[in-house]
Amino acid sequence: MALALRPRRTGWLQRVQVPVQVVLYIAFFLLAQLLVDGFHLPLPANIVGMLLLLALIMLRVLPLGWVKAGSRWLLAEMLLFFVPAVVAVINYSQLLRVEGWRIMLVIGISTLLVLAATALVVERVYRFEIWLAKRKQGNRDE
Template sequence: MTLSQIAVLALIWFIADFLVREFHLPIPANLTGMLLLLALVFSNIVKVDWLRRGATWLLAEMLLFFVPAVVAVVNYQDLMIQEGLRIMVVLIVSTIVVIASTAWVVDKLYRFELKLARRKSNQLRRA
């Protein structure tokens, strides 16, 4: 079951890759694939439960997919010596920005949900 779910996710990525190459889209295939999958889920063509186990397995094993990229860095020691500090600064700053912006969005959405809940509660009291 999990293997077939992973195959469906891979098929969606292959379709997205084909669309990006064929129509020269300015966005990467992985993002196109996510948008395609989102459209399929929202239109109820694909159910989330159909892909849950495969996606969970892929997320659990994600570190395994990064190992070849990290090992390949060893081949670029000169680049790491010259640009390593800049790369680290960019990684740290971008991580901080992502965490801060995510926290800000979650806070705003939480406050919005509280506001809606209070409004609904007040309407129920009046009725």
């Protein structure tokens, strides 16, 4: 049994990897902002930047390893992005006392609708893939 050995990264490379990848994300956002402004796209720059990044990864222009550590770090620190929402809840506590049940009702119903739509799409795609597999198996038998 042969083990695939990976070259170990040096200490300084590990320390600069995440900041360099975050700078790469910022560069994608700035490029996307230029594209949105220049072509008057109806999408926000963050969506265009993510689509651009996804396209580069799917086309294998940009290796996944070049963005993996930065994305893991950002996901781990995502709680910091919710601090403004908590501050808003504190600032508008009177609104939540009066209209809170309506806000929670809307959030609950919309969450259920999103879950139901996702389940429906997953079920349809699953059935379609089963149908494709049966069709492919039928073609092999002939």
